[in-house]
Amino acid sequence: MLAALALRNLFRNRRRTMLSMVVIGVGVVSLLLTLGFIRYSFDGLSDAIIRGGLAHLEVAPASVGDGTGNPIIDRAGSPPAFHGWQAVRDRIESRADVQATSAAVQLAGVLLNGDRSMAFMGAAVEPARQRSMGIAVKLRAGEALPDDAPVAGDDRVLLGVDLARALHVEVGDSIVAMVGTAAGTLNAVDLTVAGIFTTGLQELDARMAQMHLATAQRLMGTDDVTSLLVGLKDRAATETVARAIREDVATITPALTVADWESRAPFYRQVRGLYIGIFVFLGTIIGLLVCLSASNTFQMSVLERVREFGTLLAMGTDRGQLARLVVLEAVWLGVIGGAIGSILAAIIAFTINSIGIQMPPPPAAVDPLTLLVLIKPTDFLYAIVFMVVLLAIATVPPILKILRLQVVEALSHV
């Protein structure tokens, strides 16, 4: 009975209720669209990071790396130290949840083009295996590295766009790569620029080069690799598979570490932290607006009904029941306003996703971003619950007034 009475009370002053619902609806739309955009950004960024070369998991000797998080930077200065990696690869690839693995060598050195020289960080890969893991190079010019191991004298390289620009080279030009070998000496090799690519990040485009695994091993005089990159069939299983592989390689010496993509992507963590901060800030502002607006509505609503509350109290309604009545009005307002906002958000999200709005590249990124909004069904529920909680908080001042109400005074209230 109280719930039905609360619902009807909501529509006593239709204009005020509608105004409150508009505020709640706009709040829900703002929250859902922001959340949807942030989720899309997270999804897109994590996918770009995984398919950009980090893969889902990396298995590497525990002794290598300085813990900065990014393996490209982290291990580039250390010679490959993963012995017997082929056997480990066979064990990992026997798992049903693993898509493929790819051996990788990270190296650092100097690239020379006549009198121009640039320091570089290199990733040596197995192109065919990387492709089967879904890792793709974003070529801006030229072609990808050949799948087969190149013979000596036919070594090729892909250069980051800004690195190529700094070296004044184009596709087909020859350059010299000079790196430290596993034995601690210097070695150099002639490389043909097969293509020019972008990592999506300006910082890396100015430093990155990519070559075939065989080229790097020949250059560094070793058969070892830096790490094994593991591509999974399902990103959601990353934690589970990482744990299983960790147990599987636990007996191998020297010890191996298994790291997931997120722990090796400090940029992702920073962006995620930034976006979450923005979302929390926005949520706080919206929450405050809704709370203040609704509190005013409830205050007015209670003030207009003081005499009626007096009557209900006189009839034997206890103050707790009256407080519940006001809270139920808040719940109805939150549910109806939240539902309207959710429907609007779904329509707007669908429209935005259909249009495909292009956004400028995010900070430090190269490619423009297509504005998409990914809203999960549970998001609607959370948004409505959030609004209901806010509105319940907004009922505190009017409820305090009700608790102090004197029956006789309330009955004579005009």
Place this chain on the structure above:
Amino acid sequence: MTARATAGVPVFEARGASKTYQQGAITVSAVSDISLSIAAGDFVVLAGPSGSGKSTLLNLLGGLDRPSQGSVSFAGADIGASSEADRVALRRDRLGFIFQAFNLVPVLSAFENVEYALWLTGQPRAERKARVMKALDDVGLSHRASHRPDHLSGGERQRVALARALVHDPVAIVADEPTASLDSHTAADVLMLFRTLNEARGTTFLVATHDPSIVAVAPRVIRLVDGRVASDTRVGPS
């Protein structure tokens, strides 16, 4: 469900009851040193001019307010000294209230307004329905059960208020100026209904009014002047 008044024990009783209000630095006395006793089944009118203290005394006897001095009891229990929860239970279970302005909940139908009083007592829905329809039938309004107050006439609203006050079978009905908002013809109808229910059910009626037509037919009239009992007249058997 409803505990009836114990035989021989007055339903309402006041002993030296006074009520004062503080208006800034001034203490205003609304009623002073009131002593009276109202038996079960009585039909008593509190009469007197405006400001004589009728409503204040009604509020004290109805458990809506506490006396500043003296005591007020209902069926032998001192309600001036009882807890808030006990006073709520008293009003909910053993009293029915009727107000000058009807005080119906505008968003509820006549049926729902009456049902609310039963809902408070925890009656199951099925039983509520039967009892509400019976109460509306008793006041001749069962055909208007689905109408909201703004679609009812003044007399019909007061009948709904009476049904609401009676539906949980209270020991006593406390009515404050129940005919003041009604025309004389409708007021006479409502008054007739009060008397009929008083006689048929034995429900005690305590009515504050300055309506001479009610005063004229009341079996017992307590006149208040300046917050004191000026006379207590019984005209024939109640």
